[in-house]
Amino acid sequence: MHLTRFRINTARLGGRSLLASPQRMHAAVMASFAGALPTSRGEAGDSRVLWRLDRNAKAEALLYIVSEERPDLTHLVEQAGWPTTATWDTYDYGGFLRRLETGSTWAFRLTANPVHHIRRKDGEPTKRTAHVTPRHQMGWLLDRQEAAGFRILPTPPERRRLPQGDEFQLTVRDERRHRFEKTDGRSDRRTKVPLVTVTFDGRLEVTEPVALARTLLSGLGKAKAYGCGLMTLAKAG
Structure with missing residues (x-):
C-alpha cells in the first residue's frame, strides 16, 4: 500500500480548475493508475483508491492519495504543479499500518x-x-x-x-x-x-x-x- 502527497500549484489555471471540481479531481487521481480502466460510462473508478484535499492556506493545497498501486502523477505535475522544480512523494503505507x-x-x-x-x-x-x-x-x-x-x-x-x-x-x-x-x-x-x-x-x-x-x-x-x-x-x- 502507498500514501502519496502532491502539492497543487494554486497559481496555475489547471490547479484552480481541479480544486473547483471534485469530479475533475477524481478523474485526475484515477488517471494516475495504469490499471484503473474507464468504466462503460467513461468514468474511471476504483474503490481501493482514496484521496483528500487539504487546503491549509490560500496558496497551499495538498492532495493525499492512498492506493494499492503506486501512482504516477506526471500529468498532475504538468497540469497543476511545478514541472521543473517539484514532483510528488510516495511512501510505504503498509509498514506504518503494521506498527x-x-x-x-x-x-x-x-x-x-x-x-x-x-x-x-x-x-x-x-x-x-x-x-x-x-x-x-x-x-x-x-x-x-x-x-x-x-x-x-x-x-x-x-x-x-x-x-x-x-x-x-x-x-x-x-x-x-x-x-x-x-x-x-x-x-x-x-x-x-x-x-x-x-x-x-x-x-x-x-x-x-x-x-x-x-x-x-x-x-x-x-x-x-x-x-x-x-x-x-x-x-x-
Whole structure:
C-alpha cells in the first residue's frame, strides 16, 4: 500500500480548475493508475483508491492519495504543479499500518460526508440527507469510532472552555457544498447531486489496530470518489 502527497500549484489555471471540481479531481487521481480502466460510462473508478484535499492556506493545497498501486502523477505535475522544480512523494503505507499499537495516541484529519437517512412522510422511502450542524456532524463520527478501531480522546476538564460542547478533542471546519450532475445507472438520466463535506481534526487513541488499519485503507463514510473518507494520522504533539 502507498500514501502519496502532491502539492497543487494554486497559481496555475489547471490547479484552480481541479480544486473547483471534485469530479475533475477524481478523474485526475484515477488517471494516475495504469490499471484503473474507464468504466462503460467513461468514468474511471476504483474503490481501493482514496484521496483528500487539504487546503491549509490560500496558496497551499495538498492532495493525499492512498492506493494499492503506486501512482504516477506526471500529468498532475504538468497540469497543476511545478514541472521543473517539484514532483510528488510516495511512501510505504503498509509498514506504518503494521506498527499501529493499541493505546497509542495520534492526531488525525478526516474529510467526510456526514449523512443520515430520514423519512419526510409516512410511507415514503428514506432519503439520504447531510448533517448540517457541527454537533450532528461530530455525532456522526463519534457513532462510528468504535467499529473503526479508535476512540476520540476526551478534553481534560481543566481545558474545557464551555460547560458543554467541547467534551472531545475534536473540531469541525471547512464545510463545503457542491452540486454536480451524475448519470443514473438505470435510466441514463442526468440528475443534480448535492454534496456536503467537512473536515475533522482531532486526537484519537487506537483501540483495535486491525480495524483502524482497515479504516485507513478503506475509508470512512460515503462519497469516497469525491474526496471523502480518507483519514490520516500524525504524531500527537
